[in-house]
Amino acid sequence: MGRTDRTGSTAPTDSGRAGVSRVVVVGGGFAGVSLLRRLESALPAGRAELAVVSPVDHLLYTSLVPQVCASTVEPRHLAVALRAVLRRTLLRLGDVVAADLSAHTVTVRSADATTRTVGWDRLVLAPGSVTRTLDVPGLDEHALGLKNLDEAVALRDHVLRRLELADAADDPRRRAALCTFVVVGGGYTGTELAAQMVGFTRHAAAAYQRLRPSDVRWLLVDHAPRVLHELAPALGHRAARVLAGRGVEVHLGTSVVEIGAEAVTLAAGGPTVRTRTGVPTHTVVWCAGVSPSPLVAALGLPTAHGRLIVDEFFRVPTADGVFALGDAAAVPDVTRGGAPAGQTAQHAIRQGRTAARNVAASLGYGSPRRYRHRDLGFVVDLGGRAAVANPFGLTLSGPPAALLTRAYHLAALPAGANRVRVATDWVLNSVLGQEITHFDESVPERAEIATSEHTRIYQPTR
Secondary structure, three states: OEEEOOOOOEEEEEOOOOOOEEEEEEOOOHHHHHHHHHHHHHOOOOOEEEEEEEOOOEEEOHHHHHHHHOOOOOHHHHEEEHHHHOOOEEEEEOEEEEEEOOOOEEEEEOOOOOEEEEEOOEEEEOOOEEEOOOOOOOHHHHOEOOOOHHHHHHHHHHHHHHHHHHHHOOOHHHHHHHOEEEEEOOOHHHHHHHHHHHHHHHHHHOOOOOOOHHHOEEEEEEOOOOOOOOOOHHHHHHHHHHHHHOOOEEEEOEEEEEEOOOEEEEEEEOOOOEEEEEEEOOEEEEOOOEEEOOHHHHHOOOEEOOEEEOOOOOEOOOOOOEEEOHHHEEOEEHHHOOEEOOOOHHHHHHHHHHHHHHHHHHOOOOOOOOOOOOOOOOEEEOOOOOEEEOHHHOOEEOHHHHHHHHHHHHHHOOOHHHHHHHHHHHHHHHHHOOOOOOOOOOOOOOOOHHHHOOOHHHOOOO
16 A cells, blocks of 8 residues: 655555564664664564664764864765664665654655655654754855765865965955855864864965965854853863964854855844944854754654653653654753753764663563763864863863874774774874865855755645
């Protein structure tokens, strides 16, 4: 039997094998892959069938994406092939665009816009997050995102093309605007990006005939009172010193009120008195946090601040057989009095392991367990020999933190081949320097964040 989707076409139904429980996981990110790897060993192959629905065939190690922009790591080396790390899980490429929770089915939309209905006995929602955008004039048209490899490569090439144009510019004001880069968001991604890119772009500028490294200007803008405000103050203070030492202009307590093609308008001050400043620039990178995948809103399930409401066992209380975790779920952390866990890779990986135990228990294998997060600390790579970290509460900075940070990332990468490739990239760059070539200028260099992150498929049809 088939079903009719909202486009009017009939979607074939995949119901699985009779007598075999099917677990369908939506999302192949940190949470989904961590869960599936544990389920592959927890559930007997002859009694359970595992499937993952993902728009891409890889897990992106997002923690190192700023290094792609800074030409420190090759893009594909951060793409961990799902088929390599998930031995008995069926990969279905596409996006889940709808779910019939009473019929236990989801609708999967493939890249060619065809749809298929997939049945499930247990549904695990781990679709992750997308860039959080605000109602800022010009943001959709002119800002660049940094959530996936396409955006990272596009940003790197965009920055190098701005330097090319600046080298050819005769107008000093135009040259200055082209050499000015603004990062919005002083969290992990924004801080790491600004810290690493300022060195990369000054290195690149030295190769041009009419540019000097001092022509390059980077600004980091955040409405918070300090950078890395979600971490311990000591880490933020030390990161701020690194940024200042590299010449990054940090504007705290500052918001973006408008983004244009050749300028951004900033506002600083209190809620009643705001001082506006225009900064000529052709590059604004939006790193101001994340929002749950638009799939969450499309499902119509109860949410808290946009995240799916679940209990301490990852169960969605209003939907039988449905679990949720990762950035898209407000998972209660019993170590924090039931407050929702943070939206970090560290949480996602650990939630995946515990959630796998609970999904298996719901099928009669083992016993469930509440999610308890033990904070091991955080690492922030600022490029070169600079980093900040607080392993087990011990605050580190400089070369020791940089060594620890890179060791952590290598250990956290889920595949040995990717570890070797990333480590090789680091060694080669330390010896040979960073590549400053970019791709063909005929390739479209700027796409809206919604286009790059493929979120428009959830908008209602007219």
